[in-house]
Amino acid sequence: MSDPEFGCYLYGVIAVDNHPSLEDLRGVAPAHGVRLLDHGPLRAVVSWVPLAEFGGEALKSNLEDLAWLERTARTHAAVLEHLQASGTVVPVRLCAIFDDESGVRTLLDQEQESFLEALECLCGHAEWSVKVVLSTPEDLRSAARQSSVAAQESAQGESVGRAYLSRKVLDRALRDEGRAMVEAAMDEIHARLRQEAEAGVPLPAQGRDLSGRAGEMVLNAAYLVETSRVSAFQTTARELGERYQELGLDLDVAGPWPPYNFVIPQRASS
Amino acid sequence: MSEETGLSAQHDIALVDLVDRLLAGGVVITGDITLSLASIDLVYLNLRLVLGSASTVLGERDASVDLPVTVDSHILENGKGDLRLPRLRASGCGTLTSPNRVGRDQASGA
Numbered sequence: 483m484s485d486p487e488f489g490c491y492l493y494g495v496i497a498v499d500n501h502p503s504l505e506d507l508r509g510v511a512p513a514h515g516v517r518l519l520d521h522g523p524l525r526a527v528v529s530w531v532p533l534a535e536f537g538g539e540a541l542k543s544n545l546e547d548l549a550w551l552e553r554t555a556r557t558h559a560a561v562l563e564h565l566q567a568s569g570t571v572v573p574v575r576l577c578a579i580f581d582d583e584s585g586v587r588t589l590l591d592q593e594q595e596s597f598l599e600a601l602e603c604l605c606g607h608a609e610w611s612v613k614v615v616l617s618t619p620e621d622l623r624s625a626a627r628q629s630s631v632a633a634q635e636s637a638q639g640e641s642v643g644r645a646y647l648s649r650k651v652l653d654r655a656l657r658d659e660g661r662a663m664v665e666a667a668m669d670e671i672h673a674r675l676r677q678e679a680e681a682g683v684p685l686p687a688q689g690r691d692l693s694g695r696a697g698e699m700v701l702n703a704a705y706l707v708e709t710s711r712v713s714a715f716q717t718t719a720r721e722l723g724e725r726y727q728e729l730g731l732d733l734d735v736a737g738p739w740p741p742y743n744f745v746i747p748q749r750a751s752s
Numbered sequence: 753m754s755e756e757t758g759l760s761a762q763h764d765i766a767l768v769d770l771v772d773r774l775l776a777g778g779v780v781i782t783g784d785i786t787l788s789l790a791s792i793d794l795v796y797l798n799l800r801l802v803l804g805s806a807s808t809v810l811g812e813r814d815a816s817v818d819l820p821v822t823v824d825s826h827i828l829e830n831g832k833g834d835l836r837l838p839r840l841r842a843s844g845c846g847t848l849t850s851p852n853r854v855g856r857d858q859a860s861g862a
Contacts, residue, residue: 492781548767555770575778589781600779611769685776688768704777736769742777 489579490519490586491531493561494740495597498525500569507564510557511535519583521590524597527565528586536579545577562740570605572597573740600745608738610705610712612675612719613688614731616664617697621730626659667726668701671733674722678715679705683743700731704743712738 491510496502498520507516509529519526534540544550558576565571580586590597616622676682687699707715716735723733 495779551771552767555767555774558774559765559770573778575780576774578781685772688772736765739773742773745777745779 487533488530489533489536489581490528490583491536492574492578492580492586493527493558494565494571494573495590495601496525496527496565496569496571497601498523500525502565502568507561508557509561510554516561519586521587522594524590524594526586526590527561528583531579536577541577541579566608566738566740570601571740572600572604572745573742604741604744606709607680607706607741608709608712609741609743610707610715610735610737611739612671612701612703612705613699613734614668614671614701615697615699615734616730617732618730621728622660622664623656625729626656626663629663630655630659663729664700664731667729667731671701671722671726672703674718675703675705675715678711678718679707681706681744685743697732706741706744
């Protein structure tokens with residue numbers, strides 16, 4: 483079908499021997515279901531979308547509409563999660579839309595090697611996200627006070643005339659000490675979780691307003707974890723979370739996600 | 753922690769978590785109609801600005817765990833060149849299996 487009023491929306495790519503059931507799956511355009519498009523050893527997961535909503539300028543303004551974006555993002559994610567439940571999926575970024583099916587076939591043709599390689603590498607793995615939030619800075623401050631030499635000395639008393647200066651010095655020492663403790667904790671957490679995973683990447687921390695969480699995010703990372711090692715990964719995460727709770731840090735694990743963060747190109751630096 | 757339930761059972765996945773993954777992750781494909789990569793990155797940036805500003809308690813730090821602290825650097829990294837090929841990030845296919853073995857040994861020995 484090549485219809486100037488419709489485009490072909492691509493969610494992800496799976497292997498041709500993967501047979502997910504798509505019956506009750508809703509597409510990003512509710513009137514159109516999710517379909518499979520086979521080409522050689524690959525299978526694209528697609529649905530039709532009206533260009534009045536998903537074409538050029540309309541798409542650009544819709545992406546600026548939070549309600550539209552949320553609906554589309556949740557549907558896109560639901561399709562990928564459904565696919566992941568029945569096998570390996572290479573997730574495609576939101577809103578990849580082709581004029582028609584032949585555009586998708588051309589892509590599968592040109593990038594066949596890369597998709598096959600990714601499917602092979604990702605087989606039996608899922609992405610897990612780990613976020614650490616400093617939720618109670620008071621706890622960090624008192625932990626820093628206990629380990630800080632400056633705090634020990636100031637507790638032993640001092641002349642009243644020097645109190646103001648000392649307080650400033652102490653504040654700075656506690657802040658530095660707290661920062662160093664958080665940094666050491668993050669290094670430890672990332673290193674330990676990385677050992678339980680095939681790969682791990684730090685992501686940009688979400689700002690306080692953005693995350694909706696109380697407290698500041700000090701670690702936002704994604705790990706690619708083999709299915710058979712998920713419980714070991716979770717156990718390690720739980721232990722780390724308990725250990726660092728006394729610094730006022732909350733560790734949160736979420737997953738399994740489709741491997742969104744492990745199919746984008748390698749950084750130039752790594 | 754939420755490890756006991758699958759994602760689909762969690763109805764409260766924050767939009768920002770989804771957007772972080774769906775606009776910053778996933779294979780980038782230049783469809784016929786798709787917004788250009790640059791436009792997507794602009795949408796992503798705008799969204800973050802709309803939802804709130806990105807900042808971290810660690811401020812300008814990006815040392816040992818290599819935390820990318822600004823949205824801009826992330827976008828620049830992802831926005832470089834033609835990024836259509838799905839490649840494993842952080843670890844090439846060849847290195848996927850061997851570090852795994854090392855990691856397991858270390859983990860069990862620790």
